Amino acid sequence: MESTQKQGGAGDGLACSVRGLVRTYPGSRGRPGRRSRPTPPVRANDGIDLDIRRGELFGILGPNGAGKSTLVRQLTGLLRPDAGSIDLLGHDLVRHPERAARLVGYLGQESSALDELTVALAAETTGRLRGLDAAAARTARDAVLDELGLGPIAARPLKRLSGGQRRLACFAAALVGPRPVLVLDEPTTGMDPVARRAVWAAVDRRRTEYGATVLLVTHNVIEAETVLDRVAVLDRGRVIACDTPVGLRSLVEGEVRLDLVWRLEPPGELACVAALRPLAEVAGRRWTLRLPQDRARAVVAEITGGPAFEALDDFTLAMPSLEDVYLALGGSGEGLVKL
Numbered sequence: 649m650e651s652t653q654k655q656g657g658a659g660d661g662l663a664c665s666v667r668g669l670v671r672t673y674p675g676s677r678g679r680p681g682r683r684s685r686p687t688p689p690v691r692a693n694d695g696i697d698l699d700i701r702r703g704e705l706f707g708i709l710g711p712n713g714a715g716k717s718t719l720v721r722q723l724t725g726l727l728r729p730d731a732g733s734i735d736l737l738g739h740d741l742v743r744h745p746e747r748a749a750r751l752v753g754y755l756g757q758e759s760s761a762l763d764e765l766t767v768a769l770a771a772e773t774t775g776r777l778r779g780l781d782a783a784a785a786r787t788a789r790d791a792v793l794d795e796l797g798l799g800p801i802a803a804r805p806l807k808r809l810s811g812g813q814r815r816l817a818c819f820a821a822a823l824v825g826p827r828p829v830l831v832l833d834e835p836t837t838g839m840d841p842v843a844r845r846a847v848w849a850a851v852d853r854r855r856t857e858y859g860a861t862v863l864l865v866t867h868n869v870i871e872a873e874t875v876l877d878r879v880a881v882l883d884r885g886r887v888i889a890c891d892t893p894v895g896l897r898s899l900v901e902g903e904v905r906l907d908l909v910w911r912l913e914p915p916g917e918l919a920c921v922a923a924l925r926p927l928a929e930v931a932g933r934r935w936t937l938r939l940p941q942d943r944a945r946a947v948v949a950e951i952t953g954g955p956a957f958e959a960l961d962d963f964t965l966a967m968p969s970l971e972d973v974y975l976a977l978g979g980s981g982e983g984l985v986k987l
């Protein structure tokens with residue numbers, strides 16, 4: 649692959665360095681006659697600092713609307729920041745956003761640009777757009793379709809595929825014509841477990857073969873915990889934490905999560921249940937409590953050993969997850985998904 653590294657810029661060992669990134673979407677004035685109300689401006693990125701190391705599988709985790717896509721659209725040169733700097737492999741992307749195309753293989757959330765093409769043509773066309781000659785694009789197309797098990801649907805247009813199949817086809821296209829940085833915005837949305845595994849195996853192969861740096865956007869906490877080297881947690885346009893998944897979980901060490909699922913109404917007349925109510929996050933019949941380990945054990949003993957047990961459908965005790973970290977850091981939790 650052509651060398652894309654320049655001297656200087658992001659420090660040694662860094663693929664990407666972001667400082668003070670701000671992006672505000674303008675509000676609208678609204679049209680009184682057309683029932684559209686004015687909307688205020690949205691500060692989608694509010695002073696983001698990030699350092700991503702070369703070869704890292706780095707994640708951006710956050711709920712809907714946290715500003716993840718806005719951030720990656722700036723990192724891929726598709727959106728200009730209002731303020732701040734982005735250094736990608738020694739290139740100043742704020743001054744030269746067009747250079748991102750040579751550096752980044754980007755899988756965005758939308759696939760509409762490729763929808764009319766067949767799976768095979770989408771992959772081949774991406775290769776051609778990235779500078780491969782016709783023969784090389786066909787070879788790369790065949791290799792990636794084979795790698796991801798897309799051969800049987802290669803001749804079908806993307807618009808006639810299921811959501812998960814279309815996503816996998818777009819992922820395949822993003823891999824044709826290798827780039828030193830892969831930016832994947834929720835790549836596995838809608839995919840079944842087989843397709844998910846194929847995606848992570850393909851990502852691993854690019855890291856092993858040519859040291860690709862991978863930036864993954866997700867709001868899936870399970871995926872974040874299992875595949876990422878490090879993760880930045882985004883909330884309302886700000887990075888509220890950045891560490892390895894294990895390091896982040898240690899922020900809530902000593903705590904466990906207790907889920908109580910009641911058959912019908914919880915028996916609030918019992919003192920032990922009434923005492924838990926103010927501590928619980930309630931979702932229908934499920935109460936979620938985050939408690940120190942000793943306290944959780946005592947609560948379980950009390951609930952299961954007394955009359956409250958009759959009213960209980962199920963209960964689980966679990967070690968803290970990134971979701972718990974996120975909540976402990978003050979995130980809202982809504983919009984984070986567990987698959």
Ligand SMILES: Nc1ncnc2c1ncn2[C@@H]1O[C@H](COP(=O)(O)OP(=O)(O)OP(=O)(O)O)[C@@H](O)[C@H]1O
Nearest residue numbers: 673690692710711712713714715716717718719867
């Ligand atoms: N083109 C736009 N015009 C106005 N506001 C926008 C625009 N795009 C995004 N926003 C707003 O900016 C904020 C951040 O949006 P963004 O799409 O970056 O979030 P996200 O974390 O990627 O969310 P999701 O997980 O739902 O994809 C949200 O409040 C969103 O409504």
